[in-house]
Amino acid sequence: MPKARDLQPLPVPPGTGALAVLPALRRALGGDGPALLPVVGNDAEGSRRLVAALADGAPLTAAEDHPDDPTALVIATSGSTGTPKGVLLPGSALRASAEATHRHLGGPGHWLLAMPAHHVAGIQVLVRAVLAGTGPHAVDTSDGFRPDRFAAAAREVLAADGPHYTALVPTQLSRLLGAGGDGLATLRKFDAVLLGGAATPPALRQQARDCGVRVTTTYGMSETSGGCVYDGRPLDIAEVHIDGETGPIRLAGPMLARGYRHQPDAAAFADGWFHSGDLGRWQSGRLEVVGRGDDMIITGGVNVAPLPVERALTEQAGVREACVLGVPHPEWGQAVVAAVVPEDPAEPPSPDTLRAAVRDRLSAAATPKRIVLLTELPLRGPGKPDRRALRNLLG
Known part of the structure; x- marks a missing residue:
């Protein structure tokens, strides 16, 4: 019987410091060493709480790991209920998601990290760069997200040959559009700008496109290794089912998590589907998310x-x-x-x-x-x- 694997915290510094986790991330994707729990590098108290709840010294159980497909990362959800969950992501799920994203966008490219890398959207930027064999760059967010800092980092990425990608949350996009100048000018040069983390107002999306920014809205969560529906259409690995005309959204595919840490019988994972808790409907062949069921x-x-x-x-x-x-x-x-x-x-x-x-x-x-x-x-x-x-x- 193989030895149970440990789960170790991975402190992730903010901004450009996040690139320091790349060696550990490569090892985790390859199934070497322990599984990793990304935590905020400059928040000792918040990290302590997550470690106590999810990486409490107990190794991964047989239901939380598999020798042929090791759990690479355990991503802590944002804890909207007050109790964080640890999403068990095997290396195969992270790779399937990243490769499907590259196929959708037009091939592997150079990535700019602009959001925190302890969340799934940020760490997937690093995963995609690792799989593409390109060195990612990161925005200096030591004093918050600033358009001038984004422009400086973007210029470094855009200097490389090949497709150029980044990922933002709507608030960051709104700031870049509002500031104009170099930040917006460099944003226009990216081949794709993924928008996720929160719902994107249609007016903001249209404003970006009117300004020449190639935005792609994404829908997904930690349990799906990040975005799995782009501009309302599922990626080629993802299945989406809606119960009723407007009803709960279920998701399936190789990008799904293994389950939750310490919750072997979580009802959200059943029969190969993840029950998202979101409500949606199909509009002209595209998924429209109308909100959380509990909201x-x-x-x-x-x-x-x-x-x-x-x-x-x-x-x-x-x-x-x-x-x-x-x-x-x-x-x-x-x-x-x-x-x-x-x-x-x-x-x-x-x-x-x-x-x-x-x-x-x-x-x-x-x-x-x-x-x-x-x-x-x-x-x-x-x-x-x-x-x-x-x-x-x-x-």
Whole structure:
């Protein structure tokens, strides 16, 4: 019987320092040494909590590993429920995802890392570069994401021959478009810019394309080794099933995780499918994600999905970002409320105008009872709005 393999923390420095993990990542992809748990290199307390929960000294069990296809990485989810899960990703799943991405984009190329590499979207940038045999570059984010720093790093990548790729979250794209200048000029030169980590407002996507940026929206999660649906169409390795006309999304394919650490019977993984918890529908042959099932708002007996309301808001002039959620209400059960980030805080859009736009576009039930203007949304993970923090703020 083979010896049980250990799970070891892999501190991942921010920004350009993340490139230091490449040797360990190569070994893990090859099945050499222990499985790795990426943790934030400059967050000792957060890393300690993750290590205590997921890498507690116990080796991987037989259900968490396989000698013919070793678990390479255990990716901690962002813990929106307050309890992080460790997603068990074998090397084969990471490779299948990266290779399918390269086939979709037009072949292996040179990658620029612009997001944290302890999340699946960031570390997949490094995995793709390793498999392509190209040396990745990274953006200096020592003082946050800055368009000028992006431009400087992009120039190094663009100097190499061959396709050039990067991956961003919508907030980063919005900053590059808003700043213009060298950041936007270098962004236009990439053969593909993957957008993920959070839902991309259609207005932002259209603005990018109007500016000559080759954006590709992605849908996926840690459990699928990152994005597996690009611009609404599954990659050639991915299967997508929706229960009903609009219903829960299930995903299958070789990019799927093995399961969760310490959860051998997790209901999310059953019969070769991953039950995502998201709701979706097919629109003209493309997958449209309408939101998380557990984010659905029930107000006065009517189901309201937050994502269509957010899209309606971000299509209005003067709105940069929006997050919609339900808060307790004595009469309606839940009330629809929205946090809106204006393009110009000095001249924000009128909440009454925004409410009227949602009512005209969707329905009276979907219209926010209250709109709160913020300078920025609280975030978790690589770029997702922190709904729990917003619910505490707005409730």
